Amino acid sequence: MAPEFDTASPTPKTAPAIATDGLTKHYGETSAVSDLTFEVPRGTVYGFLGPNGAGKTTTMRMLTTLTKPTSGSARVAGHPITDREAVTPHIGYLPEEPPIYDELTGREQLEYAAGLRDLPEAESTERIESLLARFDLTTDADKRISDYSKGMRQKVGVIQAVLHEPAVAFLDEPTSGLDPRAARTMRETIAELADQQMTIFLSTHILSVVDDLADRVGVLHGGELVAEDDPETLKSRAETGETRSLEDAFLEVTKESSDERREAGVSADPSFE
Numbered sequence: 001m002a003p004e005f006d007t008a009s010p011t012p013k014t015a016p017a018i019a020t021d022g023l024t025k026h027y028g029e030t031s032a033v034s035d036l037t038f039e040v041p042r043g044t045v046y047g048f049l050g051p052n053g054a055g056k057t058t059t060m061r062m063l064t065t066l067t068k069p070t071s072g073s074a075r076v077a078g079h080p081i082t083d084r085e086a087v088t089p090h091i092g093y094l095p096e097e098p099p100i101y102d103e104l105t106g107r108e109q110l111e112y113a114a115g116l117r118d119l120p121e122a123e124s125t126e127r128i129e130s131l132l133a134r135f136d137l138t139t140d141a142d143k144r145i146s147d148y149s150k151g152m153r154q155k156v157g158v159i160q161a162v163l164h165e166p167a168v169a170f171l172d173e174p175t176s177g178l179d180p181r182a183a184r185t186m187r188e189t190i191a192e193l194a195d196q197q198m199t200i201f202l203s204t205h206i207l208s209v210v211d212d213l214a215d216r217v218g219v220l221h222g223g224e225l226v227a228e229d230d231p232e233t234l235k236s237r238a239e240t241g242e243t244r245s246l247e248d249a250f251l252e253v254t255k256e257s258s259d260e261r262r263e264a265g266v267s268a269d270p271s272f273e
């Protein structure tokens with residue numbers, strides 16, 4: 001598998017999977033995302049970190065065409081995010097609450113998702129069965145989703161997000177609710193998908209997942225990108241002695257930015273402005 005961008009697109013194949021330029025979203029007085037400019041090369045894993053309310057979901061909703069930016073622009077898989085029809089065939093999205101129907105069985109939900117994506121039946125059946133097996137869901141695949149645990153629902157949500165082999169997958173907390181074995185399967189699956197040239201935009205509070213998988217990390221705070229680097233360089237910025245971790249780096253860059261914002265008279269949480 002090698003997810004390709006739209007071959008009819010004039011965009012060169014070397015174009016980044018995601019490129020944003022001054023991407024901004026205001027909700028009334030609240031500045032949820034401010035002037036976000038970054039690029040994610042194809043086939044890489046981008047760890048998107050930030051404290052609660054930092055603007056991660058808002059950014060992902062803009063990049064997946066679900067929310068319109070107030071200003072700025074972005075291209076995903078070579079297409080402007082203002083062109084929903086062009087972007088959506090090339091992306092998969094696992095939001096915080098996976099969009100699944102309680103009255104369907106797991107297998108029916110995935111068949112339904114494959115149908116929406118116009119996947120050929122033979123190909124989708126094979127892929128659904130292989131992903132169900134990988135996530136240990138085969139024996140429960142014909143039970144209704146209403147009877148699933150949180151982790152089982154999460155597995156269906158993730159399978160649904162990557163079923164059509166999108167060029168870019170946006171995953172919000174993919175390991176949420178998963179037991180340690182399932183969380184490991186998830187990490188291995190994400191690594192494999194990236195090896196197969198899928199670009200993964202990964203938002204999570206589990207820093208060890210980002211440390212394991214991300215080629216590059218962006219830290220959002222108060223809607224602004226306050227640090228961006230590869231995990232090793234980011235860790236080396238932490239001044240906490242010999243055992244420098246991504247957690248130390250995260251706490252430092254978000255604290256520095258809080259201090260600067262406080263000095264500038266800006267609340268760390270824009271919702272309280």
Ligand SMILES: Nc1ncnc2c1ncn2[C@@H]1O[C@H](COP(=O)(O)OP(=O)(O)OP(=O)(O)O)[C@@H](O)[C@H]1O
Nearest residue numbers: 027032050051052053054055056057058059270271
């Ligand atoms: N629909 C909305 N209407 C008004 N304000 C919103 C809306 N969605 C988000 N916000 C505000 O925008 C800011 C960023 O929220 P967002 O959900 O993007 O953060 P997040 O980084 O995803 O947080 P978390 O880690 O807690 O999920 C917050 O101040 C939030 O209150």
